Amino acid sequence: MATILDVAKLCGYSKATVSRAFANPEQVTEKTRNKVYEAASAVGYTPDAIARAMVRGITENIAFIIYEKQYPVGLNPFYSPIFESILQTCAKKGYSLFVSSERDVRLPNGQVYIKKHMDGVILAGKTDAQTVMDLRRQGIKVVLVNSIVDFDDLICVTTDQYGGAVQAMRHLVERGHKKIGLIAGEFSQYVYSARYNGYVDVLKENGIELNYNYIQTIEATVEAAEKCVSAILQLEDRPTALFCTNDTIAVGAMKAVLRAGLRVPEDMAIIGYDDSEMCRLVEPELTTIRVDKELMGRIAAEKLIDQIEGRQTPGHIIETKTELI
Amino acid sequence: MATILDVAKLCGYSKATVSRAFANPEQVTEKTRNKVYEAASAVGYTPDAIARAMVRGITENIAFIIYEKQYPVGLNPFYSPIFESILQTCAKKGYSLFVSSERDVRLPNGQVYIKKHMDGVILAGKTDAQTVMDLRRQGIKVVLVNSIVDFDDLICVTTDQYGGAVQAMRHLVERGHKKIGLIAGEFSQYVYSARYNGYVDVLKENGIELNYNYIQTIEATVEAAEKCVSAILQLEDRPTALFCTNDTIAVGAMKAVLRAGLRVPEDMAIIGYDDSEMCRLVEPELTTIRVDKELMGRIAAEKLIDQIEGRQTPGHIIETKTELI
DNA sequence: GTGAAAGCGCTAACAG
DNA sequence: CTGTTAGCGCTTTCAC
Numbered sequence: 001m002a003t004i005l006d007v008a009k010l011c012g013y014s015k016a017t018v019s020r021a022f023a024n025p026e027q028v029t030e031k032t033r034n035k036v037y038e039a040a041s042a043v044g045y046t047p048d049a050i051a052r053a054m055v056r057g058i059t060e061n062i063a064f065i066i067y068e069k070q071y072p073v074g075l076n077p078f079y080s081p082i083f084e085s086i087l088q089t090c091a092k093k094g095y096s097l098f099v100s101s102e103r104d105v106r107l108p109n110g111q112v113y114i115k116k117h118m119d120g121v122i123l124a125g126k127t128d129a130q131t132v133m134d135l136r137r138q139g140i141k142v143v144l145v146n147s148i149v150d151f152d153d154l155i156c157v158t159t160d161q162y163g164g165a166v167q168a169m170r171h172l173v174e175r176g177h178k179k180i181g182l183i184a185g186e187f188s189q190y191v192y193s194a195r196y197n198g199y200v201d202v203l204k205e206n207g208i209e210l211n212y213n214y215i216q217t218i219e220a221t222v223e224a225a226e227k228c229v230s231a232i233l234q235l236e237d238r239p240t241a242l243f244c245t246n247d248t249i250a251v252g253a254m255k256a257v258l259r260a261g262l263r264v265p266e267d268m269a270i271i272g273y274d275d276s277e278m279c280r281l282v283e284p285e286l287t288t289i290r291v292d293k294e295l296m297g298r299i300a301a302e303k304l305i306d307q308i309e310g311r312q313t314p315g316h317i318i319e320t321k322t323e324l325i
Numbered sequence: 326m327a328t329i330l331d332v333a334k335l336c337g338y339s340k341a342t343v344s345r346a347f348a349n350p351e352q353v354t355e356k357t358r359n360k361v362y363e364a365a366s367a368v369g370y371t372p373d374a375i376a377r378a379m380v381r382g383i384t385e386n387i388a389f390i391i392y393e394k395q396y397p398v399g400l401n402p403f404y405s406p407i408f409e410s411i412l413q414t415c416a417k418k419g420y421s422l423f424v425s426s427e428r429d430v431r432l433p434n435g436q437v438y439i440k441k442h443m444d445g446v447i448l449a450g451k452t453d454a455q456t457v458m459d460l461r462r463q464g465i466k467v468v469l470v471n472s473i474v475d476f477d478d479l480i481c482v483t484t485d486q487y488g489g490a491v492q493a494m495r496h497l498v499e500r501g502h503k504k505i506g507l508i509a510g511e512f513s514q515y516v517y518s519a520r521y522n523g524y525v526d527v528l529k530e531n532g533i534e535l536n537y538n539y540i541q542t543i544e545a546t547v548e549a550a551e552k553c554v555s556a557i558l559q560l561e562d563r564p565t566a567l568f569c570t571n572d573t574i575a576v577g578a579m580k581a582v583l584r585a586g587l588r589v590p591e592d593m594a595i596i597g598y599d600d601s602e603m604c605r606l607v608e609p610e611l612t613t614i615r616v617d618k619e620l621m622g623r624i625a626a627e628k629l630i631d632q633i634e635g636r637q638t639p640g641h642i643i644e645t646k647t648e649l650i
Numbered sequence: 651g652t653g654a655a656a657g658c659g660c661t662a663a664c665a666g
Numbered sequence: 667c668t669g670t671t672a673g674c675g676c677t678t679t680c681a682c
Contacts (some may be wrong), residue, residue, distance in 0.1 A: 001463075001464050021433070021434075022432060022433060022434075025433040033433075033434075036434075037433075037434035037436075040434065040436070041434070041436065044462050046432070046436065046438050046441070046462075046463050047432070047438070048441060049440045049441040049442050050375060050378045050379050050384065050441060050442060051379055053375045053442070054375050054376055054379050059375065059442065060440070061423075061440075061442060063421075072409045072412075072413075073409065073412060074399075074405045074406070074408040074409035074412060075405050075406065075409055075602065080399045080400050080405065081399070081400060083399040084397045084398065084399035084400050087397075087398060087399060087424065087425070087426065088397075091425070091426070091427055096423055096425060096440055096442070097423065097424055097425065098386075098421050098422065098423055098424075099412065099422055099423075099424050100412070100416070100421065100422065101412065101416070102416055105419075107347060107371070107372070108346070108347060108350045108358075108362075109346075109347075109358075109361075109362035109365065109366070110362075111362075111365070111366065111371065113371050113372070115374045115385070115386075115421055116371070116373060116374040116375065117374050117375060117378070117384065117386060117421070117442050137369050137371075138326075138371050139326050222605065222606065251606050254608070255608050258608045259608070277400065278603065278606050280547065281547065281576050281603050281606060281607060282606060282607055282608070283579070283580050283583045283584070283607070283608075
């Protein structure tokens with residue numbers, strides 16, 4: 001592997017000049033530059049990013065670490081668009097992106113440790129204060145997505161979970177539904193209760209009494225939702241609408257209804273949550289609550305990079321708006 | 326940021342011993358080790374991966390680089406499971422994973438250059454010999470997924486594209502279909518022609534004549550497929566079955582059929598390709614050709630890591646089997 | 651089992 | 667504009 005020294009020798013300039021020709025071309029005359037480049041091509045030289053990172057103290061890499069039990073990282077319909085958005089933002093800013101689902105590695109002494117080929121991380125999903133502190137102690141900047149830890153100087157990018165649930169429920173109520181079921185996924189406490197409260201509160205504000213037969217908590221999979229809703233359809237006095245706390249559940253619910261020979265939404269209205277890709281795949285297409293995942297990813301990446309590059313990043317909780325689709 | 330020297334000073338041992346306590350614990354007595362760990366915790370020390378990589382010449386990072394125009398990386402229903410599988414394999418082997426859709430960065434001299442915080446890359450999608458050579462010249466090991474470049478010593482993990490298409494077509498023919506349409510996505514030449522040939526050959530072997538009204542090439546999106554199939558449904562003598570060259574197209578086709586008030590598969594049989602997640606979301610569920618994406622990802626990652634760690638990796642083209650679902 | 655010393659390949663003052 | 671020099675933090679012989 002050719003090093004900077006090989007190039008320097010060949011073109012007759014010093015290491016420093018070769019270095020400048022690549023890292024700060026404007027600091028070198030065009031003539032010199034060309035000679036350097038020529039020599040570099042001749043020996044097949046390419047700067048070594050590791051050595052560079054070592055002396056500069058920065059890697060220009062960040063990591064996106066998802067910690068959710070629900071689905072694997074790459075297949076998660078909610079995080080995929082966020083991931084994609086982060087990826088794009090990184091590309092634009094010249095950063096490379098690590099992806100991982102295991103937040104930490106243990107040193108032989110049992111200490112938590114994250115491989116430090118990165119200047120910062122975006123943590124998504126279940127996150128605790130300790131992790132954030134560990135990371136920071138290692139000199140790594142942190143931004144949270146879809147989770148909140150109460151440090152004043154920590155950026156947490158979230159959505160209005162409660163507001164979205166209220167939007168969904170009001171939509172159903174406005175269309176005349178009084179018997180509305182809740183099929184809730186087993187999400188983190190934070191997400192679960194916000195959506196649950198939205199359900200309960202909208203019923204209350206419309207004077208509709210809770211019917212606990214209509215409320216089910218299940219694993220957030222198509223299969224579980226299908227099974228659960230099939231059972232609900234057997235109820236004497238079955239609901240006319242279902243609020244599903246994510247789209248995967250809504251798709252399962254829809255399958256159950258269609259298989260029972262009923263129509264959506266005439267016989268059973270269904271609303272999902274997240275506005276994932278699948279909403280547009282099924283027929284009829286699913287009503288859902290849009291969460292601006294593209295924006296969440298972009299903000300998270302931009303704020304993180306701002307911090308890495310030493311720009312001030314005021315703000316703590318950044319809440320993006322939801323919208324009915 | 327505490328360095329190894331801080332720890333050495335505090336515990337009274339040398340840098341070398343501290344280094345060993347973390348990198349090769351067995352080379353140090355337990356007593357020493359504990360003292361080192363204690364001192365490390367006290368000053369908040371954690372080994373610096375960059376410095377480590379610099380002297381050892383290995384990073385324990387690899388990259389997954391997708392070069393496809395079709396969909397963005399993170400949202401690609403075909404590559405997502407491969408990605409997930411690679412991620413898992415990496416985690417198991419102690420490697421971290423970079424993900425990217427832009428294969429290269431250009432140096433000021435115009436040379437292609439990839440940031441070398443990695444020991445190897447898995448290249449997916451459109452790949453050319455030059456890229457492979459550039460990477461190798463930079464000391465980076467390469468494995469290809471879903472693409473082929475003819476170097477004897479280059480591992481290419483693919484599937485039997487032609488065989489899969491034949492399976493799909495035979496399935497339709499066996500169920501008595503004679504008027505079979507082909508809705509082909511604009512994929513790479515390699516994929517496109519393998520699937521196209523499968524279509525043509527099975528028709529031939531059954532003595533069915535090609536009807537060019539039944540063959541359409543479109544952008545591989547739900548919308549394009551829906552539009553295309555809506556038009557096909559208007560044909561005087563419309564087909565009774567459609568072979569769609571991926572599931573996204575098949576889903577679009579299905580939507581068009583259902584919207585026209587027809588039934589799937591009674592009025593129009595539809596078969597997709599890839600066995601992506603969406604097949605199980607739609608109702609009725611989609612018949613498709615399974616491609617073992619989990620296996621492809623795992624093999625690619627394992628072979629790459631084998632190469633990085635200096636193990637022999639014979640073989641060139643590794644073809645995984647397809648299966649009708 | 652532990653220490654001393656020599657770099658890994660590069661950048662960043664500081665001179666000239 | 668270019669060269670000299672001094673490390674970045676760690677691992678790894680080679681001695682002891």
